[in-house]
Amino acid sequence: YGNTGSCDSKITYLDGDNGILRHRGYPIDQLARYSDFVETAYLVIYGELPTPTQRKDFGLLLRKNAAVETQMQKILEGFPTNASPMAMLSALVSALPAYHADLATNNFEKDMKHFDLAAAIAISKIRTFVAMIYRYQKGLPFMFPKQELPFCDNFLHMMFSEPYKDYIAMPEVAKALNLVLLLHADHEQNCSTSTVRMVGSSAANLFTSISAGVCALSGPLHGGANVAVMHMLQSIHDEGDDGTRFIAAAKSGTKGNRLMGFGHAVYRNFDPRAKIIGEACDEVLNKLGIDDPLLSIAKNLEQAALKDDYFISRKLYPNVDFYSGIIMRALGIPMNMFTTMFAIGRAPGYIANWREVASNPKGRIYRPRQIYVGHTKRDYVSIAKRT
Ligand code: ACO
Numbered sequence: 001y002g003n004t005g006s007c008d009s010k011i012t013y014l015d016g017d018n019g020i021l022r023h024r025g026y027p028i029d030q031l032a033r034y035s036d037f038v039e040t041a042y043l044v045i046y047g048e049l050p051t052p053t054q055r056k057d058f059g060l061l062l063r064k065n066a067a068v069e070t071q072m073q074k075i076l077e078g079f080p081t082n083a084s085p086m087a088m089l090s091a092l093v094s095a096l097p098a099y100h101a102d103l104a105t106n107n108f109e110k111d112m113k114h115f116d117l118a119a120a121i122a123i124s125k126i127r128t129f130v131a132m133i134y135r136y137q138k139g140l141p142f143m144f145p146k147q148e149l150p151f152c153d154n155f156l157h158m159m160f161s162e163p164y165k166d167y168i169a170m171p172e173v174a175k176a177l178n179l180v181l182l183l184h185a186d187h188e189q190n191c192s193t194s195t196v197r198m199v200g201s202s203a204a205n206l207f208t209s210i211s212a213g214v215c216a217l218s219g220p221l222h223g224g225a226n227v228a229v230m231h232m233l234q235s236i237h238d239e240g241d242d243g244t245r246f247i248a249a250a251k252s253g254t255k256g257n258r259l260m261g262f263g264h265a266v267y268r269n270f271d272p273r274a275k276i277i278g279e280a281c282d283e284v285l286n287k288l289g290i291d292d293p294l295l296s297i298a299k300n301l302e303q304a305a306l307k308d309d310y311f312i313s314r315k316l317y318p319n320v321d322f323y324s325g326i327i328m329r330a331l332g333i334p335m336n337m338f339t340t341m342f343a344i345g346r347a348p349g350y351i352a353n354w355r356e357v358a359s360n361p362k363g364r365i366y367r368p369r370q371i372y373v374g375h376t377k378r379d380y381v382s383i384a385k386r387t
Contacts (some may be wrong), residue, residue, distance in 0.1 A: 018268045036182065210347065
């Protein structure tokens with residue numbers, strides 16, 4: 001699969017050798033500096049930066065579709081409170097077609113007529129689901145979204161407000177959250193996005209396809225890596241180690257001992273998102289007055305690995321997950337919710353990729369071939385004769 005261009009796409013350009021990432025032609029560092037999550041989501045999905053009117057209309061559609069049907073709360077309440085947030089999220093997303101049957105008919109032509117609304121519902125409600133999951137697990141009442149709040153502020157409100165006291169996000173917090181989500185908006189044919197395309201190619205509707213992507217994202221080598229990084233940094237901290245033991249274990253090549261947040265299936269150079277998020281980490285923690293010992297451990301570990309021949313020769317550099325967890329922790333988001341945050345960020349990429357599949361008049365169902373390495377033909381042996 002790694003040697004195959006699995007599709008034609010106009011969404012994201014990624015040059016792993018040179019550490020280049022562009023959405024619709026725009027470099028990620030320019031988007032990170034000048035754009036925000038909602039605008040970048042529009043760009044990724046529709047192919048152009050929005051005009052002021054398009055930006056306003058898109059924002060309005062997101063605001064109008066943030067609230068979740070009360071019945072859907074019952075789906076969530078059917079889960080044990082200690083269930084995996086990603087399992088809850090994929091279940092809620094896969095239930096969306098039941099609540100929006102007219103937008104999710106499993107017929108490309110019909111579904112594309114309602115695409116704008118379905119896309120807005122997906123982006124906006126995935127965010128609401130994540131806040132609901134957090135509050136359900138903590139035994140807190142759900143907070144309704146507020147239409148007047150911008151996307152990230154609204155999320156922080158749904159996460160952290162109390163019925164008797166509004167949480168008002170500091171501008172730095174909302175800005176940092178925008179950055180984290182924006183940096184995850186799309187990333188070419190990664191495991192979960194390819195899954196969305198694969199499922200979508202069977203004419204499955206947008207919500208069902210995204211829900212499959214959420215399942216793919218849950219694995220520790222993909223969306224779960226940010227949690228694994230935090231566990232690793234925490235263990236180094238608890239053991240009072242300087243990271244030497246983890247680096248040595250990672251170099252041993254034994255299974256389960258990789259240096260988490262390092263290496264990438266495509267980048268053979270710095271992940272450009274890691275550079276941006278690494279710098280933002282310093283800025284955000286400074287502004288919030290947080291002194292997180294895990295940040296200095298991460299920096300030392302990065303420096304040690306970048307000088308080590310094992311990592312140099314294999315072109316292993318920090319990826320986006322190496323620092324994203326530290327920022328999210330500073331924003332008050334607990335570790336078990338990190339991968340769901342990734343899902344909020346990646347929703348535009350899933351939607352844009354599904355749209356390409358659904359609107360391709362020459363599209364066919366995805367059906368890769370394999371290299372068969374099993375037995376050649378054998379004759380059936382009755383059970384009595386088997387030893
Ligand atoms: N620590 C130690 N060794 C590593 C690491 C690592 N993090 N990553 C790769 N290697 C080694 C491999 O074992 C291999 O060694 P070998 O040549 O001696 O056999 C060599 O480096 C080359 O590996 P790749 O082919 O580059 O790795 P692959 O494409 O199979 O895997 C992956 C990529 C899964 C991301 C891997 O680097 C990894 O497990 N990293 C840690 C988990 C992680 O951070 N994942 C997040 C990815 S980004 C994202 O999903 C948003």
